[in-house]
Amino acid sequence: MQFSKFSRMFAVCTMAVSAAFVLNACKEDEEVFPAPSVSAGAEASGVPGAKVNVTASISAPAGLKTLTVLKNGAPFDTKNYTASETSDSYSKEYTIENLAAGTSVNFTVIATDTKNQASTAATFTVKVTAVPPKEVVTVKGMLQGNITWTKDKIYKLSGFVRVGGDTTSATAAGVATGTLTIEAGTVIIGERSSKGTLIIQRGSKIIANGTATEPIVFTSERAVGEREAGDWGGLVICGKAQNNLPGGSAQLEGSYKGWHGGSDDADNSGSLKYVRVEYAGVPINPNQEINSFTFGSVGSGTSLEYLQASYGGDDAFEWFGGVVNAKYLVSYRTLDDDFDMDNGFRGFIQFAVGLRGATAADQSGSNGFEVDNDGQGTPAEPFTSPTLANVSLIGAKQSQETFISTLFQNGMHLRRNNKIKVYNTFVTGFPNGVYIDGSTTAANANSGQLVLNNVVLAGVTGWGSNGFGQGASTLPQGFSVRDINTATPAADLMIGTAKPSAWFAAQPGNKAVASWTTTGISSTVFGTGRPTFTLTTGAADALSAGTTAVTLPSFFTATNYVGAFNTTDWTATWAEFNPSSVVYIK
Known part of the structure; x- marks a missing residue:
């Protein structure tokens, strides 16, 4: 009788520990989220002085935390989010500088989520095109x-x-x-x-x-x-x-x-x-x-x-x-x-x-x-x-x-x-x-x-x-x-x-x-x-x-x-x- 009672107690404890392990394992599984993803918008182009929008689509199932944008490796823009935001359509205006035709300006976009996971970098490219020559208008007469x-x-x-x-010595009165x-x-x-x-x-x-x-x-x-x-x-x-x-x-x-x-x-x-x-x-x-x-x-x-x-x-x-x-x-x-x-x-x-x-x-x-x-x-x-x-x-x-x-x-x-x-x-x-x-x-x-x-x-x-x-x-x-x-x-x-x-x-x-x-x-x-x-x-x-x-x-x-x-x-x-x-x- 004593052995049987001990066995029953051991079984109950073992079941409790197993249940706790299962519950904890389930809980840990629920907290695993995929890393954020960023998709850059279509490539843009323009002449110096033109304005274009740098765009990207961002998804973060765990909730967005920050967005960092670099222009040719240098800081361009940052954005902070509340934990409840899981997606965003980013857009920021950029005025094309006085750069040579054919130059590419690359904007790197990286997002992080509330789990401090970072996205793979996405690149938005702006290509500088030649300024069309101005028409020269000859004025005479x-x-x-x-x-x-x-x-x-x-x-x-x-x-x-x-x-x-x-164009004569007369007064201006009446002259066109x-x-x-x-x-x-x-x-x-x-x-x-x-x-x-x-x-x-x-x-x-x-x-x-x-x-x-x-x-x-x-x-x-x-x-x-x-x-x-x-x-x-x-x-x-x-x-x-x-x-x-x-x-x-x-x-x-x-x-x-x-x-x-x-x-x-x-x-x-x-x-x-x-x-x-x-x-x-x-x-x-x-x-x-x-x-x-x-x-x-x-x-x-x-x-x-x-x-x-x-x-x-x-x-x-x-x-x-x-x-x-x-x-x-x-x-x-x-x-x-x-x-x-x-x-x-x-x-x-x-x-x-x-x-x-x-x-x-x-x-x-x-x-x-x-x-x-x-x-x-x-x-x-x-x-x-x-x-x-x-x-x-x-x-x-x-x-x-x-x-x-x-x-x-x-x-x-x-x-x-x-x-x-x-x-x-x-x-x-x-x-x-x-x-x-x-x-x-x-x-x-x-x-x-x-x-x-x-x-x-x-x-x-x-x-x-x-x-x-x-x-x-x-x-x-x-x-x-x-x-x-x-x-x-x-x-x-x-x-x-x-x-x-x-x-x-x-x-x-x-x-x-x-x-x-x-x-x-x-x-x-x-x-x-x-x-x-x-x-x-x-x-x-x-x-x-x-x-x-x-x-x-x-x-x-x-x-x-x-x-x-x-x-x-x-x-x-x-x-x-x-x-x-x-x-x-x-």
Whole structure:
């Protein structure tokens, strides 16, 4: 009986252990799940700049935990899930980069589940295809009515292309007009053989509003490595505002029927914003080149902002009369003057920079500013009396050892009876900083009608007296402010009873320092490629150190620094400082 009882107890225990083992084995079997699986979407393709969706289908019976996506082995995207999600249709937008045609971009997709099991990697491939060449549309003759140019095409200017029909000396009234609208990102090329030029005739308009990321570009038709100043004409705008030319209506230099002038100072010739003009300045006649940007009697209704003139064969910007205002201008390595103002120009300009090349200077003598009332210095009205603020005129002379053309002259050549007003402006690297030329111009300075306030002139270490040196071989020693004229023999200049240098020093906020190296500007402004424009604020003579208070018209942004820049580079993204390497025709 005892044995039997023991046997029964042993049997019960054995059964219990067996049942527990079976239950545990069943439980463990229920927790075994297959690993996640990933299936990549079909291969995609597109040109640089196109958008495609990277896609994949994911399954994870144990519940999804994470999804990892790599682009050519580098992290691209991750995604986390809740344990309840067992499947997903993944999609993520990708913008194809500027890669060569035929390049493959591989996206590796891996999923993990709640059991930390990983899927086999799946690959989604994007193939880069060639960008189809843009159609080149040749434009000739006269354009009337409403015309639109779009960025999907390239427009070639053949000969003198005119918007509107005012090609006589008559007034614009009753003459057929046009409005040319140019889409952001559009490229326009000038035909070299025909001296391609775009002229907005008096009474017509151009609406060329690019963006910081898609500027509008006027440039040479020639290939990379072949472009040079004077490859085509330039951009010319003619308006109906006043000038001081005889009769008030005249042709622009070169007699190419660019008639301008009238009595409407509020005239509206349209809008230019984020526009570059490169390699312009072809000679129409001997010694009569078109400027990169030419403004003939343009009225105040016109808008000019964020404009760059590069490698022009004449002036970068020239105003013949008119009252148009402008902000954010770049003159880069032009041949003649950076900013030329005459024939009664009375507009406002703020934030402008001129940068020179060491050997690129014109036989007429190259200056930062060249300002005249008219060609003879008469008292014709309206006087050339623009107001400028926050300009940086950077000559070519970086150091004593830098060779520059002997044709460079002055940061500011103020002559022939003009009445310019200049504020918060910086000049360096020219043989002379300021030249107030002629008795009538001196008289305007003496009477307070020509104004220089908060102007800083900086020399070059070891280059002549106070850092200013030789100009042309016939010129005497350079000056921060020229005190003798260019006659032979030279004669003293006077503003009232003071030498010009003494007059300059007595004006509010003006100063001359021995070297630009103490002003906080970067040495890169003298070189090629994109400069660093922002200032080093801790420099001994920092241009950011503040200015004497002046009251300017409401157009001007209030600033407390000298020059075109302080802590912000307004040329970023839209300006180009190496246009010779840009492929425009694709």
